[in-house]
Amino acid sequence: MKQVTLPRLVSIQWTILGNQLKATIATVITITASLFLLSFIITHASPWQKEIEAILHISFYSTSYYILLGMIMVIGFIASILNSFFIAFPLGRKLKKNLLSIIEGAEIFSRGKLDYRIDIEGVDEIARVGIQFNDMADRVEKQVTSLQRLIDENARLMNQTKHATAIEERRKIARDLHDAVSQQLFAISMTLAALPRLMEKDTEKAKTQFKQVSLMVTNAQQELRALIMHLRPVTLEGQSLREGIIHLLEELQQKHPQITWEWNIDQELHVTQGVEDHLFRVVQEAVSNMMRHSKATNFRLKMLLVQERILLSMEDNGIGFDDNDKKKTSYGIHTMKERVEDVGGRFDLITYPEKGTRIEIRIPIQVGKEEKGNGEEN
Numbered sequence: 001m002k003q004v005t006l007p008r009l010v011s012i013q014w015t016i017l018g019n020q021l022k023a024t025i026a027t028v029i030t031i032t033a034s035l036f037l038l039s040f041i042i043t044h045a046s047p048w049q050k051e052i053e054a055i056l057h058i059s060f061y062s063t064s065y066y067i068l069l070g071m072i073m074v075i076g077f078i079a080s081i082l083n084s085f086f087i088a089f090p091l092g093r094k095l096k097k098n099l100l101s102i103i104e105g106a107e108i109f110s111r112g113k114l115d116y117r118i119d120i121e122g123v124d125e126i127a128r129v130g131i132q133f134n135d136m137a138d139r140v141e142k143q144v145t146s147l148q149r150l151i152d153e154n155a156r157l158m159n160q161t162k163h164a165t166a167i168e169e170r171r172k173i174a175r176d177l178h179d180a181v182s183q184q185l186f187a188i189s190m191t192l193a194a195l196p197r198l199m200e201k202d203t204e205k206a207k208t209q210f211k212q213v214s215l216m217v218t219n220a221q222q223e224l225r226a227l228i229m230h231l232r233p234v235t236l237e238g239q240s241l242r243e244g245i246i247h248l249l250e251e252l253q254q255k256h257p258q259i260t261w262e263w264n265i266d267q268e269l270h271v272t273q274g275v276e277d278h279l280f281r282v283v284q285e286a287v288s289n290m291m292r293h294s295k296a297t298n299f300r301l302k303m304l305l306v307q308e309r310i311l312l313s314m315e316d317n318g319i320g321f322d323d324n325d326k327k328k329t330s331y332g333i334h335t336m337k338e339r340v341e342d343v344g345g346r347f348d349l350i351t352y353p354e355k356g357t358r359i360e361i362r363i364p365i366q367v368g369k370e371e372k373g374n375g376e377e378n
């Protein structure tokens with residue numbers, strides 16, 4: 001950044017004094033020159049030269065004449081110096097004092113003493129500047145007070161929101177455990193209790209029941225894994241959004257090989273941390289819902305950067321659902337939609353029974369503008 005060199009400070013008191021001296025000296029010189037011009041006109045173009053000399057008792061261009069002009073100049077110079085020191089110097093001192101009060105006030109105010117005010121007497125423009133400064137200080141002090149009050153209120157609301165969110169998450173997990181895993185385990189328990197008697201009566205039917213129990217155990221295990229993934233901390237752990245999503249999908253690919261995982265994520269995907277966290281959480285939620293409800297064997301994710309917009313689509317070939325079914329569209333989809341709308345995006349869900357589910361998300365972003373602006377400032 002280019003360094004700015006400030007000019008040497010000159011006191012306004014001496015500036016006023018110097019200008020006053022220049023003005024008075026110029027006045028004396030002007031008066032003397034005017035007298036010379038008037039003398040020339042009288043002696044060369046006026047018939048009343050002798051009458052004027054008789055009245056003045058001085059002959060033009062005589063010794064007395066030059067003595068008189070010299071005395072006028074000396075007296076003029078002395079008067080100008082006295083006028084400057086007794087009028088201009090006190091005026092400059094007063095202006096300097098008032099300006100220093102404003103400078104000192106601005107420095108003290110900028111250091112955080114917001115109750116400091118300038119005391120300047122008078123009705124001139126300098127005094128008006130002091131009044132304007134005090135009015136500005138009043139407004140800034142009120143704004144800072146309001147801002148701090150707002151920050152405290154935001155902190156309090158944030159704590160309340162975190163607490164309410166934690167409670168809601170617990171309720172959701174408890175409801176999911178009860179609706180899915182708990183019921184599956186209960187069914188497994190009942191089936192296993194009936195198997196000994198069934199084996200004595202019908203061996204083939206007992207084998208079929210064993211296979212059903214095995215399938216129910218697999219479904220319960222998959223449900224638990226989806227819930228555990230949902231409970232994972234919402235953080236990319238220092239990774240970019242692209243790296244975090246790929247890492248998540250590769251991990252799921254190893255744990256759930258019965259599902260085909262496909263993804264296409266733009267290499268030039270750079271967004272702010274807040275948008276990254278929201279999008280990563282949305283992907284987690286969508287994958288969790290797919291694993292728990294869709295019975296899909298294929299999952300495709302595409303995330304591209306197109307004309308300063310992020311286009312994110314997630315699609316599975318599962319059983320889908322009725323979009324009007326409040327039970328299936330209540331919490332998870334509502335949470336994803338809220339997260340997308342929080343960052344100014346649009347959330348669309350397309351699903352039909354036995355037709356699979358597709359989620360489309362569009363989020364506008366400002367690519368590179370902030371970095372460009374910072375570079376120009378430097």
